[in-house]
Amino acid sequence: MLSTALTQALQNQIGYEFAASQTYLGMAAYFHTQNLEGWATFFEKQSAEEREHALKIFHFLLETGSAAKLPAIAEAPVQYSSALETVQKSLEQEQRVTKSFQDMAALALKEADFTGFGFLQWFLTEQVEEEATFERLIALIESGINLFQAENLLPA
Numbered sequence: 001m002l003s004t005a006l007t008q009a010l011q012n013q014i015g016y017e018f019a020a021s022q023t024y025l026g027m028a029a030y031f032h033t034q035n036l037e038g039w040a041t042f043f044e045k046q047s048a049e050e051r052e053h054a055l056k057i058f059h060f061l062l063e064t065g066s067a068a069k070l071p072a073i074a075e076a077p078v079q080y081s082s083a084l085e086t087v088q089k090s091l092e093q094e095q096r097v098t099k100s101f102q103d104m105a106a107l108a109l110k111e112a113d114f115t116g117f118g119f120l121q122w123f124l125t126e127q128v129e130e131e132a133t134f135e136r137l138i139a140l141i142e143s144g145i146n147l148f149q150a151e152n153l154l155p156a
């Protein structure tokens with residue numbers, strides 16, 4: 001059984017992951033309107049990944065005999081002022097998620113919840129990759145490259 005505090009934090013995290021999924025889908029919609037299909041596909045994949053993250057936590061809670069929770073998700077924008085704005089907002093979102101997992105890891109240690117601590121490691125490693133991806137995309141756009149040409153350079 002997980003500690004009560006960590007259970008609540010993970011239940012909240014399910015909401016953050018679904019919110020991130022919704023945000024990335026909104027960004028995909030924005031890129032579709034710009035005829036940048038490669039960028040739209042990239043963000044749709046990001047959106048699907050965030051949903052997987054939510055499900056990973058959802059299943060972990062159920063497997064450990066804890067209650068799952070599906071928090072309300074706010075409406076996500078489908079319009080942005082530029083591609084740069086989308087990747088900057090994405091990086092900020094990922095940084096908030098990283099902080100959230102770091103806080104949960106600290107909490108798990110404080111509560112001597114080693115099962116929970118072990119579960120969080122996968123996410124901490126994943127967040128390193130997520131932040132690096134958006135840092136690279138910011139650099140790509142800031143290089144001044146044409147956004148259509150940049151589609152060939154997006155992560156698979």
Ligand SMILES: [Fe+2]
Nearest residue numbers: 017020050053
């Ligand atoms: Fe995530």
Ligand SMILES: [Fe+2]
Nearest residue numbers: 020050094130
């Ligand atoms: Fe992410």
